[in-house]
Amino acid sequence: MGTILSGLLLGAAFGFVLERAGFGNPNKLTGQFRLTDWSVFKVMFTAIVFAAVGLMVLEKLGLVDAESLFVPPAFLGAAALGGALVGAGFAIGGYCPGTSVVGLMSGRIDAGIFLIGLLLGTILFSGIYPSIEVLTTLGEFAKADSLPDALNISDLTVNVGMVIAAVGIFVLGSWMEKKFKGPVSSQV
Numbered sequence: 001m002g003t004i005l006s007g008l009l010l011g012a013a014f015g016f017v018l019e020r021a022g023f024g025n026p027n028k029l030t031g032q033f034r035l036t037d038w039s040v041f042k043v044m045f046t047a048i049v050f051a052a053v054g055l056m057v058l059e060k061l062g063l064v065d066a067e068s069l070f071v072p073p074a075f076l077g078a079a080a081l082g083g084a085l086v087g088a089g090f091a092i093g094g095y096c097p098g099t100s101v102v103g104l105m106s107g108r109i110d111a112g113i114f115l116i117g118l119l120l121g122t123i124l125f126s127g128i129y130p131s132i133e134v135l136t137t138l139g140e141f142a143k144a145d146s147l148p149d150a151l152n153i154s155d156l157t158v159n160v161g162m163v164i165a166a167v168g169i170f171v172l173g174s175w176m177e178k179k180f181k182g183p184v185s186s187q188v
Contacts, residue, residue: 007139013104014098015101015102017097018098018099018102019102019105019106021039021043023043023099023102024039024040024099024102024103024105024106024108024111025103025108026093026094026095026103026108026110026111027094028040029090029094029095029096029099030091030094033090033091034180035176035180036176036177036180037177038169038172038173038176038177041169041173042169042170042173045165045166045169048162049159049162049166050161052159052162053159053162053163053166056155056156056159059095059155071145071146072111072141073137073141073142074141075136075137075139075140075141076138076139076140076141077135077136077137077138077139078135078136078137078138080139081132081135081136085121085125089117089121091111093114093117094110094114095111095114097118098109100114100115100118101115166183
């Protein structure tokens, strides 16, 4: 019961933060596909970099044993198929599964319609899954469990590269937003 309650509380807090950031608005979300609003990408990339660097620091301090963490196998076929389906839904509807719930809780009717479509798409996918299951196991990347292992470099090198890439994305995103007349949220 405690696990369910903590999940609900964390989900509600995450939803609150998403709404405060404006991510319950499909115009803001589709702005990333038009290259006019980079805030979603910046937030997600920052979270990834923060988690990666934080995990490395906690490991170096002896507080986390990275070897005991579960890293699922990388199935490139499943990633490509899932990425294409979710990306298409995101670009067409303006929501991802999480932000559609946030939008619905904010009173957006379009988010509710998107959620209905998401549920119908999930049912359809589960119906055809047995015939396409072989696609999800194509391209298993079994060389390594992590990027540093796959590239045969240190985790510090990967994290420094990600920080540099994040700074580059922030600079590029800010430049693109100015070039294309600012974030979508200021135009709504």
